Amino acid sequence: MHVVIVGAYGSAGVAVAQELVERRDSPEDVELTLVDDGEPGGGLCILRGCMPSKEVLSAGAHRFQARHDHRLSGSLPDVDLESVVETKNEHTSNFAAHRRSSVHDLAERENVEFLHETARFVDDHTVAVGDRTIEADYAVIATGSTVNVPDLPGMGEVEYMTSADVLDSTEFPDSGVVMGFGYVGIEMVPYLSEAAGMDLTVIEHDARPLDEADPAFGDALLDIYREEFGIEVLTHTYEQSVEATADGGVRLHVERDGQDKTVDADQLFLFTGRRPTLDGLGLENTTHSIGTTTVGDRDEPVPRPEVGWVGPTMQAADDPQTFVVGDVNGREPILHVAKEQGFTAGRNVLAHAAGEELEAYENVHHHVMFSGLGVYPFTRVGHSQATAEEAGLEVVTATREAADDGVFKTKDVPEGLARLVVDEEDGTVLGYQGLHYHADVMAKTMQVIVEGGMDVREIPDRAYHPTTPEILDGLFRETSDQLE
Numbered sequence: 001m002h003v004v005i006v007g008a009y010g011s012a013g014v015a016v017a018q019e020l021v022e023r024r025d026s027p028e029d030v031e032l033t034l035v036d037d038g039e040p041g042g043g044l045c046i047l048r049g050c051m052p053s054k055e056v057l058s059a060g061a062h063r064f065q066a067r068h069d070h071r072l073s074g075s076l077p078d079v080d081l082e083s084v085v086e087t088k089n090e091h092t093s094n095f096a097a098h099r100r101s102s103v104h105d106l107a108e109r110e111n112v113e114f115l116h117e118t119a120r121f122v123d124d125h126t127v128a129v130g131d132r133t134i135e136a137d138y139a140v141i142a143t144g145s146t147v148n149v150p151d152l153p154g155m156g157e158v159e160y161m162t163s164a165d166v167l168d169s170t171e172f173p174d175s176g177v178v179m180g181f182g183y184v185g186i187e188m189v190p191y192l193s194e195a196a197g198m199d200l201t202v203i204e205h206d207a208r209p210l211d212e213a214d215p216a217f218g219d220a221l222l223d224i225y226r227e228e229f230g231i232e233v234l235t236h237t238y239e240q241s242v243e244a245t246a247d248g249g250v251r252l253h254v255e256r257d258g259q260d261k262t263v264d265a266d267q268l269f270l271f272t273g274r275r276p277t278l279d280g281l282g283l284e285n286t287t288h289s290i291g292t293t294t295v296g297d298r299d300e301p302v303p304r305p306e307v308g309w310v311g312p313t314m315q316a317a318d319d320p321q322t323f324v325v326g327d328v329n330g331r332e333p334i335l336h337v338a339k340e341q342g343f344t345a346g347r348n349v350l351a352h353a354a355g356e357e358l359e360a361y362e363n364v365h366h367h368v369m370f371s372g373l374g375v376y377p378f379t380r381v382g383h384s385q386a387t388a389e390e391a392g393l394e395v396v397t398a399t400r401e402a403a404d405d406g407v408f409k410t411k412d413v414p415e416g417l418a419r420l421v422v423d424e425e426d427g428t429v430l431g432y433q434g435l436h437y438h439a440d441v442m443a444k445t446m447q448v449i450v451e452g453g454m455d456v457r458e459i460p461d462r463a464y465h466p467t468t469p470e471i472l473d474g475l476f477r478e479t480s481d482q483l484e
Contacts, residue, residue, distance in 0.1 A: 036103075060373045
């Protein structure tokens with residue numbers, strides 16, 4: 001059996017490769033061709049995503065905490081952006097080199113090869129790679145995602161910066177207008193405000209950000225960004241068009257509460273999400289149901305997969321011998337999900353070849369967002385109150401403000417809140433949301449509790465004072481009391 005993986009440097013692609021290599025009974029069982037044209041290569045998360053972003057956010061976080069702590073005196077230091085970018089580049093270069101090395105080590109195995117080339121499908125499982133044509137039994141597409149540029153009038157006439165540009169920049173203008181307030185925007189906007197000292201206006205389509213959270217969390221995040229960072233967030237606002245101004249800036253035309261308005265700034269930032277990277281892959285030569293769409297100022301439409309083109313087994317709907325993993329399948333563009341999908345796909349390739357039943361990838365919702373420069377991160381594990389009720393579950397909940405626990409005040413991080421969702425019938429912990437200091441650190445604890453199906457009344461009521469998980473102990477006690 002021959003398997004070709006297109007996008008072998010990324011987190012999803014390398015997970016598929018590792019699973020196939022480790023699980024094959026002998027090298028003769030699986031011949032593996034790994035293809036990636038990344039330069040230098042290493043995957044989106046390492047080079048342009050979660051790892052470099054946390055590098056730069058941490059510098060802003062130190063300044064933010066120094067600025068807010070009244071116990072400190074003296075001049076407030078500036079963030080040395082050149083040092084930030086230099087340090088980030090050094091670290092991510094090392095991370096990427098480690099990833100490339102792991103892929104190249106796999107290629108040292110018998111019946112495994114790596115091709116540092118561009119791949120293009122000429123048939124369902126046949127790809128042209130350089131001057132070779134590779135006919136495989138199974139194909140794995142793991143080409144990740146790319147910036148989604150809105151099809152907005154005037155977009156082709158203005159210059160904009162994406163998150164990748166922000167991560168590499170050592171200087172910024174005085175003001176900016178931001179389109180996109182999802183994961184990327186929520187993380188990047190405070191950095192621009194704190195580290196770069198920019199005056200920012202953010203466009204938010206809804207009443208609040210954090211779509212996956214109960215409303216109280218989006219409202220709390222708005223308060224933090226407006227009051228602690230001085231960021232203007234325009235809610236219920238929709239972009240209409242954009243144009244360059246005579247002074248080299250940008251003017252964004254918006255509709256807000258039924259009225260036309262304009263926002264002028266020195267720089268436009270696009271944090272408008274990502275789309276599957278299918279450009280130039282040749283999927284029009286296959287049986288996959290791929291349409292096209294217009295993207296920003298692109299002259300030619302780009303491929304756009306139909307909703308549901310990849311099933312829960314990671315198989316393409318039109319071809320069970322093509323597996324699509326990670327951001328490119330459009331299901332849930334999160335790093336750890338991409339890796340889990342990759343491991344599942346690797347097992348399913350072997351199962352399909354053996355005529356065995358395949359497993360569906362199912363995961364308990366487990367997301368962490370480094371909002372507020374990571375000082376006030378957001379975490380959700382399992383159900384929110386809203387999703388539990390939508391699923392028809394009878395629940396009890398408890399909500400605690402961070403300021404209710406003295407430890408957050410002593411650490412000078414008093415903002416935020418947390419909520420626990422518990423099954424009313426049997427006490428099973430169904431979900432946790434936190435927007436507060438160290439919420440990210442508590443994610444693993446809550447994942448174990450939620451995925452383990454623990455009864456909240458059986459969780460030890462034992463606080464280690466004064467530590468931030470006291471907020472969890474309070475939630476456990478309050479929901480247990482409601483059940484009793």
